[in-house]
Amino acid sequence: MRLATVARMLLMLVPAAMVAGLDSQPEHDGFTTYWWKSKDNPLAKDLNETMKLVESHDRGCPVQLRLETTGTMVTKDGELVVGVLEALRVKWTAVASDVTSSANAFNLTRLYTIVTPISQYVQIPHSNLHACEFGPRPCTPFDRGENPTDNTPNQEMNFTTGKAQFEEPDLRFSKPGQYSLLAHVVLPGEAPSIRYDFVVYKKIVVKDVAPPPPPSEPVPVASTNNNNTLYAVLGCVATLVLIAVAALVVNLQKRKNYASSKEVDIEEATTTVPNLTTSYPCWILTTINN
Known part of the structure; x- marks a missing residue:
């Protein structure tokens, strides 16, 4: 009995030990997934950090996210460089194969559904893109960060063979700077007041558009x-x-x-x-x- 109690305590300490990593700048590699379990409505837009139950990232995540962007230039560090108001195509994918195939930090063993005002029962009631200024204050589902931009419209979806794919074909930044771009996915939990939030980051460098070239000499x-x-x-x-x-x-x-x-x-x-x-x-x- 005592061994079982100790084992449960160790399982609870693993995610807690990983919380400290979220206080620093998250990885902007497009595949390191961060997640939170909180006591809040899955349809709520404004979340309270005091309602967080567990948070962690990387290993043990029941849902893995991938964020892909296409632009005009990529630096040697993998940063995407675009011009102001240049159209950017963004795709992100949620893979839920670990929910049923292996143990995870949330002990989540199945996908739940919820009824939304738009759809009937859906497994993903919310998914969109957020962006804020790249810096020491990262944007999360609970904090919009420094100088946040407008979020993209919400998308609802179900998993198909353990995968859900999303796309924003025309994302634009109105000002130059360095931005944290994150893809956000919400899953309902085992109770109406339980939700799971997943995000993945990528860094975007926005530069002023070069002035038009002077008129060329007569041919x-x-x-x-x-x-x-x-x-x-x-x-x-x-x-x-x-x-x-x-x-x-x-x-x-x-x-x-x-x-x-x-x-x-x-x-x-x-x-x-x-x-x-x-x-x-x-x-x-x-x-x-x-």
Whole structure:
């Protein structure tokens, strides 16, 4: 009997020993999962830290989260760098295979459901994205942190083959800075006033958008086109000039040939005309005498 009591006390001390790790900056690797069990309504939006029963992270978590982001650049430390108001696609996945396959720090052995104002019975009544300034005061389901941003709309879902996948296709940050981005999933507990909160973190670096580049110089292609046009015009003019010169030469040649042919005709005519005075002198005189 005494051994059983000691064993139960040790199990309770394991999560408690891990609470101290949450006082520092949580891991922003996209897969280290942090979780809390609290005595509060699973549909409540504002949580009270005094209602927390157990908190822990990493090993022994009944639900593991994965957070993935896609952006324009990733640093060597795995940080995602985006511009102000640049669209960011975010996906997060909850895997509940450890609930029934192995022991966990919460002794959670099954998934419970709850009726929400939107849906009938659901296993995940709440899931969305939170963000706050990256720093010594991390944002959690119980504390929004420094300079928090607006949360994304709530998503409800059930597990399918032990997995639930969520997506926010258009997440944007309006100011530059370093942010803690966390995915938040809530599960109802074994009683109406028991809830389980799970989160996973990733660091986002937001930079000012670079100013637009100055207007570029005129493309040299335009000058080439102008030169090509000039060359084409000059070619056409040269062709017309050549045609005109050729026509003039042909015309002059024709005139020369025509003049030569006329001279030949005149010579021939002069040679064949009879000498009337010599051939018919008597007839002429006779006619005159009459």
